[in-house]
Amino acid sequence: MSALLDQKYAKLFFLLDSDGDGVIAEDDFELMAERVVIAFGEQDTARGEEYAQRMARYGRALRAAADTDGDGRIDEGEFGRALLRVSDDFDTLVGPLYEAGFSLADRDGDGLVDKRDFGTFMVAVGVPEDAAGAAFDALADQGGRLSRAALMAAAAEYYRGAGPSATSGHLLFGAL
Incomplete structure:
Protein backbone atom coordinates (compact mmCIF):
# COMPACT_ATOMS: atom_id res chain seq x y z
CA MET A 1 0.00 0.00 0.00
CA SER A 2 1.27 3.50 -0.75
CA ALA A 3 2.09 6.02 1.97
CA LEU A 4 -0.75 8.23 0.73
CA LEU A 5 -3.32 5.44 1.01
CA ASP A 6 -1.96 4.63 4.47
CA GLN A 7 -2.58 8.25 5.51
CA LYS A 8 -6.07 8.36 4.03
CA TYR A 9 -7.08 5.04 5.54
CA ALA A 10 -5.75 6.12 8.96
CA LYS A 11 -7.86 9.28 8.77
CA LEU A 12 -10.93 7.29 7.72
CA PHE A 13 -10.34 4.78 10.53
CA PHE A 14 -10.21 7.66 13.02
CA LEU A 15 -13.54 9.00 11.72
CA LEU A 16 -15.26 5.61 11.71
CA ASP A 17 -14.06 4.87 15.25
CA SER A 18 -16.84 7.17 16.45
CA ASP A 19 -16.39 6.41 20.13
CA GLY A 20 -12.60 6.66 20.00
CA ASP A 21 -11.88 3.28 21.59
CA GLY A 22 -9.32 2.21 18.96
CA VAL A 23 -11.52 -0.27 17.11
CA ILE A 24 -14.46 -0.06 14.73
CA ALA A 25 -17.51 -2.01 15.86
CA GLU A 26 -21.25 -1.98 15.29
CA ASP A 27 -21.78 0.70 17.93
CA ASP A 28 -19.52 3.07 15.99
CA PHE A 29 -21.81 2.93 12.98
CA GLU A 30 -24.86 3.43 15.18
CA LEU A 31 -23.24 6.40 16.92
CA MET A 32 -22.18 8.04 13.66
CA ALA A 33 -25.61 7.53 12.12
CA GLU A 34 -27.23 9.02 15.21
CA ARG A 35 -24.96 12.09 15.07
CA VAL A 36 -25.71 12.68 11.40
CA VAL A 37 -29.44 12.16 11.75
CA ILE A 38 -29.60 14.54 14.72
CA ALA A 39 -27.50 17.16 12.89
CA PHE A 40 -30.10 17.18 10.11
CA GLY A 41 -33.09 17.01 12.44
CA GLU A 42 -34.19 13.74 10.86
CA GLN A 43 -34.79 11.68 14.01
CA ASP A 44 -37.87 9.49 13.66
CA THR A 45 -38.22 10.20 9.93
CA ALA A 46 -38.00 7.88 6.95
CA ARG A 47 -34.95 9.81 5.66
CA GLY A 48 -33.15 9.42 8.97
CA GLU A 49 -34.04 5.74 9.21
CA GLU A 50 -32.85 5.10 5.65
CA TYR A 51 -29.50 6.71 6.42
CA ALA A 52 -29.12 4.64 9.62
CA GLN A 53 -29.96 1.44 7.72
CA ARG A 54 -27.41 2.19 5.00
CA MET A 55 -24.80 2.95 7.64
CA ALA A 56 -25.54 -0.39 9.32
CA ARG A 57 -25.28 -2.23 5.96
CA TYR A 58 -21.91 -0.61 5.32
CA GLY A 59 -20.79 -1.64 8.81
CA ARG A 60 -21.79 -5.26 8.18
CA ALA A 61 -20.06 -5.31 4.77
CA ALA A 66 -12.14 -6.82 7.55
CA ASP A 67 -12.76 -8.73 10.78
CA THR A 68 -10.22 -11.47 10.12
CA ASP A 69 -10.06 -12.69 13.72
CA GLY A 70 -13.87 -12.86 14.10
CA ASP A 71 -14.04 -10.79 17.29
CA GLY A 72 -16.70 -8.44 15.90
CA ARG A 73 -14.29 -5.51 15.97
CA ILE A 74 -11.97 -4.09 13.33
CA ASP A 75 -8.56 -2.83 14.39
CA GLU A 76 -6.54 -0.40 12.31
CA GLY A 77 -4.44 -3.14 10.70
CA GLU A 78 -7.49 -5.15 9.67
CA PHE A 79 -9.10 -1.98 8.38
CA GLY A 80 -6.20 -0.96 6.15
CA VAL A 94 -18.85 1.90 -0.22
CA GLY A 95 -20.70 4.04 -2.74
CA PRO A 96 -24.16 3.44 -1.24
CA LEU A 97 -22.99 4.96 2.05
CA TYR A 98 -21.93 8.16 0.29
CA GLU A 99 -25.16 8.15 -1.71
CA ALA A 100 -27.10 7.96 1.54
CA GLY A 101 -25.19 10.83 3.08
CA PHE A 102 -25.66 12.94 -0.02
CA SER A 103 -29.38 12.20 -0.09
CA LEU A 104 -29.72 13.30 3.52
CA ALA A 105 -27.77 16.52 2.87
CA ASP A 106 -29.73 17.25 -0.32
CA ARG A 107 -32.69 18.60 1.61
CA ASP A 108 -34.64 19.82 -1.42
CA GLY A 109 -33.90 16.80 -3.61
CA ASP A 110 -32.46 18.82 -6.48
CA GLY A 111 -29.28 16.73 -6.78
CA LEU A 112 -27.09 19.49 -5.34
CA VAL A 113 -25.80 20.27 -1.85
CA ASP A 114 -24.80 23.68 -0.57
CA LYS A 115 -21.83 24.44 1.66
CA ARG A 116 -23.90 24.65 4.84
CA ASP A 117 -25.46 21.20 4.43
CA PHE A 118 -22.18 19.64 3.32
CA GLY A 119 -20.51 21.14 6.38
CA THR A 120 -23.30 19.93 8.66
CA PHE A 121 -22.81 16.39 7.41
CA MET A 122 -19.01 16.42 7.55
CA VAL A 123 -18.86 17.95 11.02
CA ALA A 124 -21.37 15.35 12.25
CA VAL A 125 -19.05 12.55 11.09
CA GLY A 126 -16.08 14.15 12.83
CA VAL A 127 -14.40 16.34 10.22
CA PRO A 128 -13.33 19.74 11.57
CA GLU A 129 -15.46 22.60 10.24
CA ASP A 130 -12.55 24.34 8.49
CA ALA A 131 -11.53 21.11 6.73
CA ALA A 132 -15.14 20.50 5.65
CA GLY A 133 -15.31 24.01 4.22
CA ALA A 134 -12.04 23.58 2.34
CA ALA A 135 -13.19 20.24 0.93
CA PHE A 136 -16.44 21.78 -0.24
CA ASP A 137 -14.63 24.69 -1.87
CA ALA A 138 -12.40 22.25 -3.75
CA LEU A 139 -15.31 20.09 -4.92
CA ALA A 140 -18.10 22.59 -5.60
CA ASP A 141 -19.01 23.93 -9.02
CA GLN A 142 -18.78 27.58 -10.00
CA GLY A 143 -22.23 28.20 -8.53
CA GLY A 144 -21.13 27.06 -5.09
CA ARG A 145 -23.04 23.78 -5.12
CA LEU A 146 -21.82 20.20 -4.95
CA SER A 147 -23.31 17.59 -7.26
CA ARG A 148 -23.82 13.95 -6.41
CA ALA A 149 -21.46 12.99 -9.27
CA ALA A 150 -18.69 15.26 -7.95
CA LEU A 151 -19.01 13.82 -4.45
CA MET A 152 -19.01 10.24 -5.69
CA ALA A 153 -15.94 10.87 -7.87
CA ALA A 154 -14.13 12.46 -4.91
CA ALA A 155 -15.06 9.60 -2.58
CA ALA A 156 -13.89 6.99 -5.10
CA GLU A 157 -10.62 8.89 -5.50
CA TYR A 158 -10.21 9.01 -1.73
CA TYR A 159 -10.55 5.25 -1.40
CA ARG A 160 -8.61 4.25 -4.50
CA GLY A 161 -6.26 7.06 -5.48
CA ALA A 162 -2.59 6.77 -4.65
CA GLY A 163 -1.52 9.66 -6.91
CA PRO A 164 -0.68 13.26 -5.92
CA SER A 165 -2.09 14.16 -2.51
CA ALA A 166 -3.21 17.69 -3.38
CA THR A 167 -6.20 16.69 -5.51
CA SER A 168 -9.68 17.48 -4.26
CA GLY A 169 -10.67 13.85 -3.72
CA HIS A 170 -7.71 13.23 -1.45
CA LEU A 171 -8.72 16.23 0.64
CA LEU A 172 -12.31 15.05 1.17
CA PHE A 173 -11.88 14.63 4.94
CA GLY A 174 -9.25 17.33 5.41
CA ALA A 175 -5.58 17.74 4.67
CA LEU A 176 -3.40 14.69 5.07
Whole structure:
Protein backbone atom coordinates (compact mmCIF):
# COMPACT_ATOMS: atom_id res chain seq x y z
CA MET A 1 0.00 0.00 0.00
CA SER A 2 1.27 3.50 -0.75
CA ALA A 3 2.09 6.02 1.97
CA LEU A 4 -0.75 8.23 0.73
CA LEU A 5 -3.32 5.44 1.01
CA ASP A 6 -1.96 4.63 4.47
CA GLN A 7 -2.58 8.25 5.51
CA LYS A 8 -6.07 8.36 4.03
CA TYR A 9 -7.08 5.04 5.54
CA ALA A 10 -5.75 6.12 8.96
CA LYS A 11 -7.86 9.28 8.77
CA LEU A 12 -10.93 7.29 7.72
CA PHE A 13 -10.34 4.78 10.53
CA PHE A 14 -10.21 7.66 13.02
CA LEU A 15 -13.54 9.00 11.72
CA LEU A 16 -15.26 5.61 11.71
CA ASP A 17 -14.06 4.87 15.25
CA SER A 18 -16.84 7.17 16.45
CA ASP A 19 -16.39 6.41 20.13
CA GLY A 20 -12.60 6.66 20.00
CA ASP A 21 -11.88 3.28 21.59
CA GLY A 22 -9.32 2.21 18.96
CA VAL A 23 -11.52 -0.27 17.11
CA ILE A 24 -14.46 -0.06 14.73
CA ALA A 25 -17.51 -2.01 15.86
CA GLU A 26 -21.25 -1.98 15.29
CA ASP A 27 -21.78 0.70 17.93
CA ASP A 28 -19.52 3.07 15.99
CA PHE A 29 -21.81 2.93 12.98
CA GLU A 30 -24.86 3.43 15.18
CA LEU A 31 -23.24 6.40 16.92
CA MET A 32 -22.18 8.04 13.66
CA ALA A 33 -25.61 7.53 12.12
CA GLU A 34 -27.23 9.02 15.21
CA ARG A 35 -24.96 12.09 15.07
CA VAL A 36 -25.71 12.68 11.40
CA VAL A 37 -29.44 12.16 11.75
CA ILE A 38 -29.60 14.54 14.72
CA ALA A 39 -27.50 17.16 12.89
CA PHE A 40 -30.10 17.18 10.11
CA GLY A 41 -33.09 17.01 12.44
CA GLU A 42 -34.19 13.74 10.86
CA GLN A 43 -34.79 11.68 14.01
CA ASP A 44 -37.87 9.49 13.66
CA THR A 45 -38.22 10.20 9.93
CA ALA A 46 -38.00 7.88 6.95
CA ARG A 47 -34.95 9.81 5.66
CA GLY A 48 -33.15 9.42 8.97
CA GLU A 49 -34.04 5.74 9.21
CA GLU A 50 -32.85 5.10 5.65
CA TYR A 51 -29.50 6.71 6.42
CA ALA A 52 -29.12 4.64 9.62
CA GLN A 53 -29.96 1.44 7.72
CA ARG A 54 -27.41 2.19 5.00
CA MET A 55 -24.80 2.95 7.64
CA ALA A 56 -25.54 -0.39 9.32
CA ARG A 57 -25.28 -2.23 5.96
CA TYR A 58 -21.91 -0.61 5.32
CA GLY A 59 -20.79 -1.64 8.81
CA ARG A 60 -21.79 -5.26 8.18
CA ALA A 61 -20.06 -5.31 4.77
CA LEU A 62 -16.92 -3.80 6.23
CA ARG A 63 -16.91 -6.24 9.14
CA ALA A 64 -17.35 -9.17 6.74
CA ALA A 65 -14.38 -7.97 4.71
CA ALA A 66 -12.14 -6.82 7.55
CA ASP A 67 -12.76 -8.73 10.78
CA THR A 68 -10.22 -11.47 10.12
CA ASP A 69 -10.06 -12.69 13.72
CA GLY A 70 -13.87 -12.86 14.10
CA ASP A 71 -14.04 -10.79 17.29
CA GLY A 72 -16.70 -8.44 15.90
CA ARG A 73 -14.29 -5.51 15.97
CA ILE A 74 -11.97 -4.09 13.33
CA ASP A 75 -8.56 -2.83 14.39
CA GLU A 76 -6.54 -0.40 12.31
CA GLY A 77 -4.44 -3.14 10.70
CA GLU A 78 -7.49 -5.15 9.67
CA PHE A 79 -9.10 -1.98 8.38
CA GLY A 80 -6.20 -0.96 6.15
CA ARG A 81 -5.83 -4.41 4.62
CA ALA A 82 -9.55 -4.76 3.98
CA LEU A 83 -10.06 -1.28 2.59
CA LEU A 84 -7.96 -2.14 -0.42
CA ARG A 85 -10.35 -5.00 -1.22
CA VAL A 86 -13.48 -3.04 -0.32
CA SER A 87 -12.30 -0.15 -2.50
CA ASP A 88 -12.25 -2.45 -5.51
CA ASP A 89 -15.99 -2.89 -4.93
CA PHE A 90 -16.56 0.81 -4.22
CA ASP A 91 -19.74 1.03 -6.30
CA THR A 92 -21.48 -1.77 -4.42
CA LEU A 93 -19.95 -1.67 -0.93
CA VAL A 94 -18.85 1.90 -0.22
CA GLY A 95 -20.70 4.04 -2.74
CA PRO A 96 -24.16 3.44 -1.24
CA LEU A 97 -22.99 4.96 2.05
CA TYR A 98 -21.93 8.16 0.29
CA GLU A 99 -25.16 8.15 -1.71
CA ALA A 100 -27.10 7.96 1.54
CA GLY A 101 -25.19 10.83 3.08
CA PHE A 102 -25.66 12.94 -0.02
CA SER A 103 -29.38 12.20 -0.09
CA LEU A 104 -29.72 13.30 3.52
CA ALA A 105 -27.77 16.52 2.87
CA ASP A 106 -29.73 17.25 -0.32
CA ARG A 107 -32.69 18.60 1.61
CA ASP A 108 -34.64 19.82 -1.42
CA GLY A 109 -33.90 16.80 -3.61
CA ASP A 110 -32.46 18.82 -6.48
CA GLY A 111 -29.28 16.73 -6.78
CA LEU A 112 -27.09 19.49 -5.34
CA VAL A 113 -25.80 20.27 -1.85
CA ASP A 114 -24.80 23.68 -0.57
CA LYS A 115 -21.83 24.44 1.66
CA ARG A 116 -23.90 24.65 4.84
CA ASP A 117 -25.46 21.20 4.43
CA PHE A 118 -22.18 19.64 3.32
CA GLY A 119 -20.51 21.14 6.38
CA THR A 120 -23.30 19.93 8.66
CA PHE A 121 -22.81 16.39 7.41
CA MET A 122 -19.01 16.42 7.55
CA VAL A 123 -18.86 17.95 11.02
CA ALA A 124 -21.37 15.35 12.25
CA VAL A 125 -19.05 12.55 11.09
CA GLY A 126 -16.08 14.15 12.83
CA VAL A 127 -14.40 16.34 10.22
CA PRO A 128 -13.33 19.74 11.57
CA GLU A 129 -15.46 22.60 10.24
CA ASP A 130 -12.55 24.34 8.49
CA ALA A 131 -11.53 21.11 6.73
CA ALA A 132 -15.14 20.50 5.65
CA GLY A 133 -15.31 24.01 4.22
CA ALA A 134 -12.04 23.58 2.34
CA ALA A 135 -13.19 20.24 0.93
CA PHE A 136 -16.44 21.78 -0.24
CA ASP A 137 -14.63 24.69 -1.87
CA ALA A 138 -12.40 22.25 -3.75
CA LEU A 139 -15.31 20.09 -4.92
CA ALA A 140 -18.10 22.59 -5.60
CA ASP A 141 -19.01 23.93 -9.02
CA GLN A 142 -18.78 27.58 -10.00
CA GLY A 143 -22.23 28.20 -8.53
CA GLY A 144 -21.13 27.06 -5.09
CA ARG A 145 -23.04 23.78 -5.12
CA LEU A 146 -21.82 20.20 -4.95
CA SER A 147 -23.31 17.59 -7.26
CA ARG A 148 -23.82 13.95 -6.41
CA ALA A 149 -21.46 12.99 -9.27
CA ALA A 150 -18.69 15.26 -7.95
CA LEU A 151 -19.01 13.82 -4.45
CA MET A 152 -19.01 10.24 -5.69
CA ALA A 153 -15.94 10.87 -7.87
CA ALA A 154 -14.13 12.46 -4.91
CA ALA A 155 -15.06 9.60 -2.58
CA ALA A 156 -13.89 6.99 -5.10
CA GLU A 157 -10.62 8.89 -5.50
CA TYR A 158 -10.21 9.01 -1.73
CA TYR A 159 -10.55 5.25 -1.40
CA ARG A 160 -8.61 4.25 -4.50
CA GLY A 161 -6.26 7.06 -5.48
CA ALA A 162 -2.59 6.77 -4.65
CA GLY A 163 -1.52 9.66 -6.91
CA PRO A 164 -0.68 13.26 -5.92
CA SER A 165 -2.09 14.16 -2.51
CA ALA A 166 -3.21 17.69 -3.38
CA THR A 167 -6.20 16.69 -5.51
CA SER A 168 -9.68 17.48 -4.26
CA GLY A 169 -10.67 13.85 -3.72
CA HIS A 170 -7.71 13.23 -1.45
CA LEU A 171 -8.72 16.23 0.64
CA LEU A 172 -12.31 15.05 1.17
CA PHE A 173 -11.88 14.63 4.94
CA GLY A 174 -9.25 17.33 5.41
CA ALA A 175 -5.58 17.74 4.67
CA LEU A 176 -3.40 14.69 5.07
